Amino acid sequence: MKTRNMFMLILSAMLVFVLAACGNNNKTAETPVTETSANASGSSSDASGSDELTIKHKLGETKVKKNPQKVVVFDFGILDTLDKLGIKVTGVPQANIPPYLSKYADKDAYKNVGSLKEPDFEKINALSPDLIIISGRQSDAYDELSKIAPTVYLGLDTTKFMDSFKENMTTVGQIFGKEDEIKTGLEAIDKSIAEVHDKAAASGKKALIVLSNEGKLSAYGPNSRFGIIHDVLGFAPSDDKIEVSTHGQSVTSEYVAEKNPDYLFVVDRDAAVATDKDGEKAKQTVENDLVKNTNAYKDGHIVYLDPNYWYLSGGGLLSVQEMVKEVGDSIK
Known part of the structure; x- marks a missing residue:
């Protein structure tokens, strides 16, 4: 009789252990794993799904929301790119705009934000932009512009023209979600360069x-x-x-x-x-x-x-x- 009681106690203890283990396994399987996703520029996506990029550039690091809606552009090369990509621009310096970008001289459609060398801080501030893009001529105004809105320097380094150009284009693609379009455009340029280089070298x-x-x-x-x-x-x-x-x-x-x-x-x-x-x-x-x-x-x-x-x-x-x-x- 004692032997039978002892057997029952051992069997009950084993059953309790097995049930406890199963409960822990189920709990582990049902617990979600939270991950932080990061893109090529070192940016992260928060739990709400709103993307923020950290853009590293010559003048520092700038946190930028992806797909900014109100953009002020001081570099005509970047304006050229945004226009080709169909990205809306809010403000530009309207003096000496290249003829092929003449639509941006329309003062009703676009805000004049000063000249290439002298940004109009008051007008820019009134726009409450999400992003300001500058290059060499505005580099001295970087700190002041950064007080108004996230400001990114995308000037060309002519000592390494193509590397610098491609870095700028890649950054534009990341900010505005146009990576595929940028890739296609750069591939076309590389093909043209190879053809011209061969002709020039052969001459x-x-x-x-x-x-x-x-x-x-x-x-x-x-x-x-x-x-x-x-x-x-x-x-x-x-x-x-x-x-x-x-x-x-x-x-x-x-x-x-x-x-x-x-x-x-x-x-x-x-x-x-x-x-x-x-x-x-x-x-x-x-x-x-x-x-x-x-x-x-x-x-x-x-x-x-x-x-x-x-x-x-x-x-x-x-x-x-x-x-x-x-x-x-x-x-x-």
Whole structure:
């Protein structure tokens, strides 16, 4: 009898243990696991589903809500990109807008937020923007603009033009959920670059790039503002010792004649700021008797680049594609 009672006690204890274990297993299976998702820019999504990105840029780190609705843009290259992507913009500096982006000069449809070098803080503040995008000309105003709204610097680093350009485009794609469109656009540009580079390299010709400004010339070489012609598109420089600076190296017609480029690429600043609408001022400055002795002039290889792309909006999905095409079309 005692043996039977002992057996029953052991059996009951085992049953209680098994039931307890099953209960714990069920509890574990029913407990949800909370995960924090992060994207390529290091941003995270909170439990409510609203995305916030942390954008790292030259001037710091900025937290930005994905798909911002009210956007102020101070860089025409970024404006070019947003326009191509069909993204709505609220405010822009309306002076010297490139003609192909002329719709943004409409003061009824878009707010004028100052000039490229002098943002109108009061007007910007009144817009209560969700995002402000700037580049080099507004870098000094970064701290003040950041007090108004999240501000991101997307200027080009011309010492690594394509890397910098692609980083900016990738950032735009992340902010506005246009990653696929950006990828497609960059692939098309890369294809065009490869074709032009092959043509330029095969030609064996040397090039010189100059900016014409109020009767004066400045030269630009590799790693410079317009150095994409050398660094990316494959033209060897006529002078590989040109000082790298934003405003270029001041040169004379004698210098151009001495370097004797096979191709002379000209950016007409006066045309970009509408003081030389027909380009005659630049032509008179460049095509004098000294320059007429160069291979570039004799072979018909003085190329006047579109200043709207090269001077005003370089760094956009459309502008870079057009810049590459323009150089490619000039190779004969």
